[in-house]
Amino acid sequence: MAGSKIGEMRFDGKVAIVTGAGGGLGREYAISLADRGASVVVNDLGGTRSGQGKNNAAADKVVQEIISKGGKAVADYNSVEEGEKIIQTAISNFGRIDILVNNAGILRDKSFLKLSVEDWNIVLKVHLQGSFLVTKAAWPYLREQKYGRIIMTSSGAGIYGNFGQANYSAAKLGLLGLSNTLAVEGKKYGIHCNTIIPLAGSRLTEDILPSELFDKLKPEYVSPLVVWLCHESCPETGGVFEAAGSWIGKYQWQRSVGKAYLPANEKLTAESIRDNWNLITDMSDCNTPASVQEQMGLLVEALTGSVTDR
Numbered sequence: 001m002a003g004s005k006i007g008e009m010r011f012d013g014k015v016a017i018v019t020g021a022g023g024g025l026g027r028e029y030a031i032s033l034a035d036r037g038a039s040v041v042v043n044d045l046g047g048t049r050s051g052q053g054k055n056n057a058a059a060d061k062v063v064q065e066i067i068s069k070g071g072k073a074v075a076d077y078n079s080v081e082e083g084e085k086i087i088q089t090a091i092s093n094f095g096r097i098d099i100l101v102n103n104a105g106i107l108r109d110k111s112f113l114k115l116s117v118e119d120w121n122i123v124l125k126v127h128l129q130g131s132f133l134v135t136k137a138a139w140p141y142l143r144e145q146k147y148g149r150i151i152m153t154s155s156g157a158g159i160y161g162n163f164g165q166a167n168y169s170a171a172k173l174g175l176l177g178l179s180n181t182l183a184v185e186g187k188k189y190g191i192h193c194n195t196i197i198p199l200a201g202s203r204l205t206e207d208i209l210p211s212e213l214f215d216k217l218k219p220e221y222v223s224p225l226v227v228w229l230c231h232e233s234c235p236e237t238g239g240v241f242e243a244a245g246s247w248i249g250k251y252q253w254q255r256s257v258g259k260a261y262l263p264a265n266e267k268l269t270a271e272s273i274r275d276n277w278n279l280i281t282d283m284s285d286c287n288t289p290a291s292v293q294e295q296m297g298l299l300v301e302a303l304t305g306s307v308t309d310r
């Protein structure tokens with residue numbers, strides 16, 4: 001590896017697992033972390049885009065690439081459904097685990113009418129259950145050492161919905177819920193968990209993105225965000241960040257000020273809701289609660305009338 005530059009974020013002594021690192025975005029994350037000194041477990045099952053078959057070549061190639069530049073990496077060919085085994089690869093080769101990037105993914109796009117139970121199950125199994133199982137196996141190590149950096153990979157489809165992606169959207173938004181709770185539970189143990197929404201030209205998007213966009217949205221433009229979120233100096237946790245073609249931004253939830261009908265037993269009716277629908281759904285002066293505590297605080301304010309009845 002090239003000598004480190006002053007001010008460069010380094011990962012010397014840290015061990016990172018990147019799932020689905022045999023190609024696309026995961027490959028970039030693995031290479032970037034290894035370039036900066038991390039020992040990396042390059043996990044990849046090596047199946048098709050729709051999750052069929054397996055092949056060791058994908059992970060092997062990335063490991064070779066890292067080693068040829070003087071970095072430290074080991075291949076792992078397990079499916080993310082075998083979370084425990086992936087963590088054991090890190091422990092037996094490098095003795096610890098500091099960083100986990102949950103990235104592996106497949107697609108089974110079908111309109112909802114045509115979506116089979118099998119298409120639903122396999123997408124949920126790889127994305128949501130897989131990220132859960134690998135993270136669950138890593139968690140005791142991170143808690144014990146009071147340090148960890150976890151990334152969950154969501155998608156615009158999870159946030160907004162997307163035609164033909166009911167299974168994928170459900171899994172991807174599930175990952176955001178999982179990440180948010182791990183951020184809450186991990187805080188006092190120095191474990192940070194953030195969610196990313198990447199967009200990049202890869203095997204997954206080659207027939208989805210328009211060709212002029214595909215070439216601009218290079219996977220290597222997403223990895224700097226992942227490197228930053230995985231670094232010990234990054235204070236973020238419980239965040240959702242989007243990265244695409246060198247654009248980086250953050251998401252937050254909005255909740256309208258709404259309207260309380262007090263006293264409820266006299267004023268709350270379906271008709272009163274209909275008659276105030278514009279006010280109830282008015283987002284012009286909205287709140288942005290960032291936790292259930294903030295949400296409850298706003299609710300209590302509204303229900304105790306400390307906010308003027310409107």
Ligand code: NAD
Binds near residue numbers: 022023080103
């Ligand atoms: P990709 O197909 O290039 O890479 C995914 C990798 O995961 C593949 O190498 C594949 O072999 C591996 N994989 C699949 N199932 C696995 C399993 N069960 N166990 C271990 N490895 C497995 O796709 P990509 O575009 O690099 O996507 C990476 C992640 O980013 C996915 O979670 C995807 O849903 C998400 N994402 C990508 C985009 C995008 O624009 N490319 C947008 C939103 C979200």
